[in-house]
Amino acid sequence: MNGKRAVIIGGSVGGLFAGNYLVRRGWEVDILEIAPENLASRGQGIARHAELEDLLDQLDVPRGMSGGIDVTGRTAFDRTGAIISRFELDQQLCAWNQIYLSLFERFPRAHYHGGHIFTRLETHDDVTTVHTSKGRSFEADVVIGADGFRSAVRQIVAPEIQPEYAGYVAWRGVSQEAKLSDTFRRNIFDHYAFLFMSGSQLIGYPIDGANGSQAPGERRYTYLWYHPAPDAVLADILTDASGKTYEYGIPPHLMRPEHAETVRENAHREMPENFHEAVMRADSTTVQPIYDVDNDHVAFGNIALIGDAAFVARPHVGVGVLKAGQDALALANALAECENIPEAMARYEAERLPAGKRAVAHARNLGAFIQRGLDSPMDDPSLNLPPERVIKVSGRPVEHMIEQGL
Numbered sequence: 394m395n396g397k398r399a400v401i402i403g404g405s406v407g408g409l410f411a412g413n414y415l416v417r418r419g420w421e422v423d424i425l426e427i428a429p430e431n432l433a434s435r436g437q438g439i440a441r442h443a444e445l446e447d448l449l450d451q452l453d454v455p456r457g458m459s460g461g462i463d464v465t466g467r468t469a470f471d472r473t474g475a476i477i478s479r480f481e482l483d484q485q486l487c488a489w490n491q492i493y494l495s496l497f498e499r500f501p502r503a504h505y506h507g508g509h510i511f512t513r514l515e516t517h518d519d520v521t522t523v524h525t526s527k528g529r530s531f532e533a534d535v536v537i538g539a540d541g542f543r544s545a546v547r548q549i550v551a552p553e554i555q556p557e558y559a560g561y562v563a564w565r566g567v568s569q570e571a572k573l574s575d576t577f578r579r580n581i582f583d584h585y586a587f588l589f590m591s592g593s594q595l596i597g598y599p600i601d602g603a604n605g606s607q608a609p610g611e612r613r614y615t616y617l618w619y620h621p622a623p624d625a626v627l628a629d630i631l632t633d634a635s636g637k638t639y640e641y642g643i644p645p646h647l648m649r650p651e652h653a654e655t656v657r658e659n660a661h662r663e664m665p666e667n668f669h670e671a672v673m674r675a676d677s678t679t680v681q682p683i684y685d686v687d688n689d690h691v692a693f694g695n696i697a698l699i700g701d702a703a704f705v706a707r708p709h710v711g712v713g714v715l716k717a718g719q720d721a722l723a724l725a726n727a728l729a730e731c732e733n734i735p736e737a738m739a740r741y742e743a744e745r746l747p748a749g750k751r752a753v754a755h756a757r758n759l760g761a762f763i764q765r766g767l768d769s770p771m772d773d774p775s776l777n778l779p780p781e782r783v784i785k786v787s788g789r790p791v792e793h794m795i796e797q798g799l
């Protein structure tokens with residue numbers, strides 16, 4: 394199918410993976426992205442997997458080029474701050490923007506259209522015309538919705554699928570290593586840490602410095618604290634100082650400062666002392682409401698959904714970037730190897746629909762105790778989540794977990 398055209402809505406990691414894979418398979422690709430500038434200044438940390446390296450290898454991203462801090466395992470801490478379990482696993486943790494930039498730099502700049510909001514599309518004789526807010530239109534044989542969890546493309550092809558709030562949020566922040574105490578740096582910094590508290594859970598780990606440096610003293614520490622937030626509390630968090638409520642997520646600079654203050658107070662009250670700094674010394678506090686997006690289809694005629702537009706698994710599984718890349722590769726391979734677009738779309742859906750469903754189910758299980766207001770995941774033995782298992786099965790590809798019988 395060389396010479397075919399694809400238009401991708403969404404220029405974050407999913408859209409860029411798909412764009413790069415398709416360009417290398419001879420497709421002409423345009424990416425439309427709301428943000429006028431590249432997204433590199435946003436984003437915090439992600440855990441890398443061997444599977445993610447394989448995806449980057451296919452785009453000739455030299456290993457190490459996209460950064461990363463090596464850790465040798467995961468450590469579980471109890472609510473007193475004592476170590477209760479350890480799982481040896483070599484892994485690399487890196488800043489989200491390192492992955493994003495490796496992909497952005499490889500995609501032909503003239504075909505990345507920042508500042509273009511996708512508005513509508515229409516199809517005639519197998520060709521779809523995609524319109525943007527700037528009055529431009531692009532013709533495509535295939536349209537890819539890579540426009541994240543509130544996907545406008547999904548609204549058109551599957552309007553019944555809506556994000557479901559899980560009843561808790563992830564507070565996030567990043568601290569400069571140089572601002573952390575020697576005690577924190579000695580006892581906590583190098584751990585990929587899972588802290589089990591009453592009704593909540595914190596994950597913390599080191600990532601590259603803002604300039605990409607992995608040198609001691611120049612790195613950063615990121616945390617993600619899953620914390621209950623009933624609907625009314627969430628609505629308040631998502632309301633800015635002028636009284637405007639943002640339905641699915643508030644831009645970080647508009648969150649009222651008292652919420653960050655509450656997070657710090659809660660940290661003082663609920664966290665063991667050795668972890669306070671992760672929260673107290675963070676440069677800023679942001680919030681991510683936790684949603685599930687489950688789905689029954691990812692291909693609709695010549696339109697495919699990938700990444701978070703297709704499925705959102707709560708961050709406990711830590712495979713958002715990986716899944717977006719795997720979706721993109723499966724779609725690009727199907728389009729390159731099948732005789733025609735309908736066949737390629739059917740193959741893509743058969744491959745990736747089950748994977749998306751498995752990730753959502755696994756993530757729901759990992760977060761169920763917070764959603765249900767339990768004190769600890771062990772309060773319900775049917776969840777099968779003792780700390781030693783949580784640290785093994787979180788943040789790892791679901792297929793791998795199944796293969797290992799976990």
Ligand SMILES: Cc1cc2nc3c(=O)[nH]c(=O)nc-3n(C[C@H](O)[C@H](O)[C@H](O)COP(=O)(O)OP(=O)(O)OC[C@H]3O[C@@H](n4cnc5c(N)ncnc54)[C@H](O)[C@@H]3O)c2cc1C
Pocket residue numbers: 402403404405406407408425426427428432435436437438439489509510511512539540541542544545699700701702713714715717
């Ligand atoms: C700025 C940013 C920072 C992130 N930081 C992290 C992180 O630190 N750690 C982590 O694990 N995950 C992070 N994520 C999420 C992670 O990228 C996703 O979970 C996952 O990788 C799936 O990516 P995606 O490309 O499918 O969706 P997303 O990354 O959500 O990207 C969707 C893109 O579509 C664009 N878009 C939406 N609607 C339209 C429209 N109508 N027209 C044009 N464009 C549109 C959005 O602006 C966005 O760039 C971040 C996402 C973003 C956008």
